[in-house]
Amino acid sequence: MSGTRAIASILLLLALGFLAALPAQAQERLQLVATTGMIADVLGELGGDQVEVQGLMGSGTDPHLYRQTRNDVTAMTRADAVFWNGLYLEAQLEDFLARLAQRKSVFTLGESVPVEARLADEEYTDQYDPHVWMDPGRWRHVVLAIRDALVELVPVHKAAFTERADAYLSELDALNAYAHEVLATLPEGNRVLITAHDAFGYFGDAYDVEVLGIQGFSTDSEAGLARIETMVDVLVERDIGAIFIETSVSDRNIRALVEGAAARGHEVRIAGELFSDAMGERGTYEGTWLGMLDHNVTLIARSLGGEVPEGGRLGRLAAKGEDE
Ligand SMILES: [Zn+2]
Numbered sequence: 525m526s527g528t529r530a531i532a533s534i535l536l537l538l539a540l541g542f543l544a545a546l547p548a549q550a551q552e553r554l555q556l557v558a559t560t561g562m563i564a565d566v567l568g569e570l571g572g573d574q575v576e577v578q579g580l581m582g583s584g585t586d587p588h589l590y591r592q593t594r595n596d597v598t599a600m601t602r603a604d605a606v607f608w609n610g611l612y613l614e615a616q617l618e619d620f621l622a623r624l625a626q627r628k629s630v631f632t633l634g635e636s637v638p639v640e641a642r643l644a645d646e647e648y649t650d651q652y653d654p655h656v657w658m659d660p661g662r663w664r665h666v667v668l669a670i671r672d673a674l675v676e677l678v679p680v681h682k683a684a685f686t687e688r689a690d691a692y693l694s695e696l697d698a699l700n701a702y703a704h705e706v707l708a709t710l711p712e713g714n715r716v717l718i719t720a721h722d723a724f725g726y727f728g729d730a731y732d733v734e735v736l737g738i739q740g741f742s743t744d745s746e747a748g749l750a751r752i753e754t755m756v757d758v759l760v761e762r763d764i765g766a767i768f769i770e771t772s773v774s775d776r777n778i779r780a781l782v783e784g785a786a787a788r789g790h791e792v793r794i795a796g797e798l799f800s801d802a803m804g805e806r807g808t809y810e811g812t813w814l815g816m817l818d819h820n821v822t823l824i825a826r827s828l829g830g831e832v833p834e835g836g837r838l839g840r841l842a843a844k845g846e847d848e
């Protein structure tokens with residue numbers, strides 16, 4: 525064997541070894557699927573290099589109406605575990621996930637929030653408000669449930685998952701403290717948040733803000749004219765000057781409120797877009813749960829007359845004080 529051929533053989537062997545090693549390494553990482561972006565975000569933060577996370581719903585996606593695609597079914601069927609919110613949020617996925625849960629690990633994270641900390645639906649008293657990511661105090665339970673699920677799936681990485689969860693929870697606590705601080709500066713008469721649907725109940729409960737949604741907990745039913753009329757009455761009678769649209773819900777009803785109030789001589793402005801059931805674009809600060817809440821807290825506090833630092837808690841928000 526000549527020197528050149530020997531080197532070529534060694535290189536070939538190295539290349540084959542490298543190729544063989546790649547899939548094995550990839551397979552070592554836990555393959556996880558999450559329904560909402562908020563859940564996918566925390567899974568990625570806590571799982572680190574030990575997991576590969578696929579989120580099914582992107583920014584602007586309404587989970588109440590979302591139906592699984594063929595690709596989603598393949599991803600969920602192949603995954604090591606699937607994580608969803610439950611509490612009837614992903615209503616169209618319920619049947620599929622219930623069947624999937626009979627043969628693999630499916631974690632229903634919303635149910636980790638204790639029953640006594642959940643808000644009941646006014647209409648359907650056996651159902652709960654599913655929007656548990658809106659209050660850091662409730663979301664803490666979900667973060668802990670994700671940590672425990674990861675430990676259950678790969679016990680050998682327990683120390684890493686625990687360490688990352690602790691670090692994440694201290695950020696969560698700092699965000700919660702910031703929210704309390706800036707929302708406490710709202711003038712008393714302005715502690716009213718009006719949005720397209722009832723996604724902010726836990727937020728209002730946590731920070732003592734009255735919340736009125738045009739639609740209920742879900743977006744799957746049309747708001748009637750009577751509901752719009754009632755809300756216009758509230759705007760006029762209580763002299764509310766700012767309302768909000770949501771990135772994952774049509775702004776039609778909110779615009780109807782603005783027009784209805786204008787017809788009665790009361791000017792209401794649309795103060796901007798809140799992230800209700802979906803986060804911002806992937807790769808941005810607002811595309812993380814921490815950034816999403818910072819955006820909401822900061823925009824709400826500023827628009828309703830409170831005092832907030834420019835750029836939010838960490839100075840990282842894209843929208844700095846300008847109304848959209
Ligand atoms: Zn919702």
